[in-house]
Amino acid sequence: MDERYDFKKVEERWQQNWAEHRTFTATEDPSKSKYYCLEMFPYPSGRIHMGHVRNYAIGDVVSRYKRMRGFNVLHPMGWDSFGLPAENAAIKHGIHPSKWTLENIAFMRDKQLKRLGLSYDWDREVTTCLPDYYRWNQWIFIKMYERGLAYKKLSYVNWCPSCATVLANEQVEDGLCWRCGSVVTHKELDQWFFKITAYAEELLSQCDKLTGWPERVLTMQRNWIGKSVGVEVDFVVENSKEKLTIFTTRPDTLFGVTFMSIAPEHPMLEALIKGKKQADEVRAFVQRVMREDKAARTDEKQEKEGVFTGAYAVNPLNNERVPIWVGNFVLMEYGTGAIMSVPSHDQRDFEFAKKYDLPIRVVIQNPEQDLDAAAMKEAYLAGGVMVNSGPFNGIPNVPGKDKVADYVEKQKLGKRTVNWRLRDWGISRQRYWGTPIPIIYCEKCGAVAVPEKDLPVLLPMDVELTGKGRSPLAESKSFRETTCPKCAGAARRETDTMDTFVDSSWYFLRYCSPKEDKAPFDKKKAAYWMSVDQYIGGIEHAVLHLLYARFFTKVVRDLGLFDGDEPFLNLLTQGMVIKDGAKMSKSKGNVVDPDFILTKYGADTARLFSLFAAPPERDLEWSDQGVDGAYRFLHRVWTIVHRHIAAVKGVKPAGPEARGDRLYRKTHLTIKKVTEDIEREFHFNTAISALMELVNEMYDYASGGVSDKQPAVLRSAIDALTLLLAPFAPHFAEELWESLGNKTSIAHASWPQHDPEAIVASEITVVVQVNGKVRSKLTLPAGTSDKDIESAALADPKVKEYLNGKPPKKVIVVQGKLVNVVV
């Protein structure tokens, strides 16, 4: 009887076979088209979860499919292995972060990922916490430092008290730490930054070229970069030579300025209040505002508050004297930290003016109904004609913006400028488990980059991790104390480490030549493999990692190492794996452990289910019964193939002579459908359902007993089914492939092609509608002319009934498909 499919034996056997034969080793070969398929590399937390399984299953189907299509496929895997959890484990369990991390990697690689049968070239494994990788972080840092793209500045930074480290703006979500959820405070620190703003314009404009990216990711990137075009205008402070510079996107409202507001941190504040009777009140206000944490400070619901400084400035357009206030809503980081306030045409200024009884003057007149400043309930934000604006009166405000800007520039009162929401990327972290920043501070020479020959600056292994006090590196005397590379005098090392997002900003380049020891990567090899043709990962990196990686790609391009602008041509953001309507998490207790599924059902079933249950970009609802269904399907395939294997072995697959056979036709329809579903949008769920239909057809076909021509048709169906299944259930397909008498791996077999003539049906079913509703169906020979279809439809008894002897009003014929009779 039917032999049962023993997944455990089969999967182990093929995993071993692939390793022995180095089936997935990738080598540069200019004679072949390359395909670089990449999944976002994991943090070695200790165990993989279902999200990983899904991510890698998707990437593996793409890789295996492209390989069978004859592409030279690069499909690597590695470890984003610096980061805080390793340090926390060290504090909690007394195990060194290095040991903890490397043990996790070994376990996840050998006991988990390898069991999934993923077609990785493991020779290219990249581990970011090892010196042969992170030395190149340091090397790139130095190149950036030399070019002014890495710099140090004293600034207010986001501080997570729980992680005891600085966070980049991208790592603060709703005022909370992205990792631990603590309320982020701000702190003034001397920190290293990467000048990502130097690439703001390019990062924004090239979003348009990323046609292979989901629209929502591009929108998020555009929002994050946040370009705004406007004018800087200098207001001279009364009784002073100082100028207060403001930024505005509404130069058309310059004549409506009735006061100014500056940020509590503004550097001119002290000078403004000096000797004024308001000084103490202002200082108290500033102190109170600055004590508030980031979340409270930037909450829009926070009431707008302010205090008059006692100082005045002069509006250079109309020479009017306007009071200068300090406002809690004015941000020092954006623009110039000072704004002109036009309550008539800005809602915030309007509320502020109402609260403190400051004057309101209309300068843009509503064409619908004249505005009365005293009666206004809210600011007027729409367009209109400029009024109360001296020489600009009567000009529509939109062209007025340019006219005022021209005037400002001509009179040298200010200049056009662009402001970005994007800030430079703060990369200093006061933590141990990261790349040491390769800088030495010397009393005489200042900050000196570590010379290239001295790289890597090794992370010392003998530090104590307590989780308290200063950064562990700052406590390590042997690390801290060194000599100046310039003057050989006593010096100290920078003890901050780099944000771990630096590591993941260029790892895709490292995969091209992972053992290169003269440069971060081999230029020629990168030129062959890059860009990544398909990148796959979670949406949570839409801004963070993807923006940083784009930035780094442009930096290494400008360093002359790489000839491309963008790292990832196509991006697939897969949905989350959820269960009972919620993301799997320990706290919710709805986690399904991949190990359990692998043991109970095997890798092919786990892969098949996660690919079948939903298209990749959508969330996937985990269902235990659904997994059973995938398992059953594989057994069904096993059974039908083995029922006929004796009869078809050695039989030549059917060719064109079998056209017209119903299984032969279904086979070729399936080849077409599966191929198109993979090519178009990676809709693996419908590809798998097409395979299920083919199998159902095979059961039906074979149930009547095997006739003369059937073995060849069955053979071609079985061959196609096995090949089409190979990317989804690779171990299973290899085993069948071998049983069918093949001697080489199915991984490099050719993807089947459909015979267009085989899918042409001899008969067509034409739907007959009356007034758009289906009333009948006609079976007609293929190739029946529209005219004949029409007369057949009109002769249909159902149609006659509706026509009731009268001629039809109109008849629409859709070729070979449908007739609609309008009565």
Added chain:
RNA sequence: GCCGGCGUGGUGAAACUGGUAGACGCAGCGGACUCAAAAUCCGCCGGGGGCGACUCCAUGUCGGUUCGAUUCCGACCGCCGGCACCA
């Protein structure tokens, strides 16, 4: 508030450029095999009405365009995500 996405059976989902709504699977129901169960195989499976051939209603809601709308347009409702005191 601005931007993006999504609303389809009991359920996960299909339906490619407007042309048979619900493919395929899960759950459920019925049958075959079995002493019995499991496994497997076969069949049914949106809702209402009718013995029946049939018929009416159904893709968040209300309109529009069209011979024909899940698909296009407009308004609204709901959910998810991003940005948000950015001057």
